[in-house]
Amino acid sequence: MHPFDTVTARLILVLAEEGSIGRAGDKENIAPSAVSRRLSELESRLGVILFDRSAQGVRLTAAGEVYVERTRAVMREIADLETVMAEFATSRRGSLRIACTSASLSGRLPELLAKYAERHPTIALDIKEMGAAAGLSALEDGLADVAIVSDNYDFSRFETRPFEDDRVWVLASPDHPLAPELAPRKAIAFERVVGHEAVGIHHAGSLDRLLNEHARKAGHTIGEHVRVETFPALVRLVEAGFGIGFLRSTSLHLLAGTDLLCAPLADPWALRQLLVARRKSGPVSTAMKSFISLCAETYVPTPE
Structure with a gap:
């Protein structure tokens, strides 16, 4: 053999x-x-x-x-074995491998990581930015200890906890027909905006899937003549007048320095969450347990 x-x-x-x-x-x-x-x-x-x-x-x-x-399955067992053995090697530096989306890195994750590093200076952090689906695959394959991802995926094989609330917002240029309704920054129904041409973002990504799912339920198709892969590019094209755009609240900082108008979607489904996930069958290292505890300790739900 x-x-x-x-x-x-x-x-x-x-x-x-x-x-x-x-x-x-x-x-x-x-x-x-x-x-x-x-x-x-x-x-x-x-x-x-x-x-x-x-x-x-x-x-x-x-x-x-x-x-x-x-x-x-074999590769997961190997990764799990290394995690368990690391717990016995008390003289060895601990480590934590985190798969995270760009949305989480745009939100509170960097500040939380800084607090974690301050509390646990001997833990080496390995941060991998990737899409939610890839992050969950990394968890399954034992290539990540935890993943921070959006909530509209199948989590049946994972244990999850809330990490950050993340509402969907709509944005438009000042000369767009929707501008007067967005200017007060009051919540607006998806039904009011779905009929307008939009700049598409990251086909089959979590936000794209979410928006198209609820457009179909409302009997609409989101018109997208232009599609981009990054949120900064989406902001620039909305500025240029190619249509409205949709962002999560963790990405609203990208509007700084622009004259774009924005408002949150009023629909209940538009208030989403980023979740911190781990594989149910995987070992829980001290580093992972401390990180998940810190996530729970610092999570502040959005008021209803």
């Missing part, structure tokens, strides 16, 4: 996520030819084909899906 090769196993997991040998190589800083060679050697050793290759990329076979599922 060949020993379990964690490097190749990690490459297979990344390859399954990316669907491309080139992108997997870029992500892991390994030449595509090396990725291809490791994959071929593994398939030859196992006697099965793990991926179907095509000009469009690679796709898991039935055998590949089983291999990836079992490999994720």
Whole structure:
């Protein structure tokens, strides 16, 4: 029996996520030819084909899906074992790996991390900024200890607690037809704004999913002739007159120095939360327990 090769196993997991040998190589800083060679050697050793290759990329076979599922479990066990052993190594610095969204980094997370570092100076913090879906995947794969993500995902495999309330706001330029209604900064119904052309943000991201879900429920489609990947770009295009935009309250600081008008959405679904999540089946290190406790201690709910 060949020993379990964690490097190749990690490459297979990344390859399954990316669907491309080139992108997997870029992500892991390994030449595509090396990725291809490791994959071929593994398939030859196992006697099965793990991926179907095509000009469009690679796709898991039935055998590949089983291999990836079992490999994720093994990699989680390895990560969990290291966490447990670190608790015994009292002379070793502790560590905490946090997967977090840009929204959390725009909100109270930096100040909370500073307070945590002050209380626990020997804990090394490893902060990885990524989308919510990627953050939850990192938790599942044992690549992060906790994740701070938006609340509109499946959390059945995770334990969660509130981290920060985060209402959705609508913004527009001063010459937009909605400007008079936004100027007082009083809450406005989604129904009043959904019919206007909007600047789209990060397709399939949490805010995009949220807005389109409730637009469909209201019998509307959000018109988006322009779509961007970052909130600073969205603000600039709303300034330029391409339509209205939507931001979470943790990103309202991006409006500083602009003449844009904004108001919170009045609909109950628009008051969202960022959550701090951990894997239910994972070990709870002292560093993780202290961080989650600090999150709970400093969380202040938004008044109704």
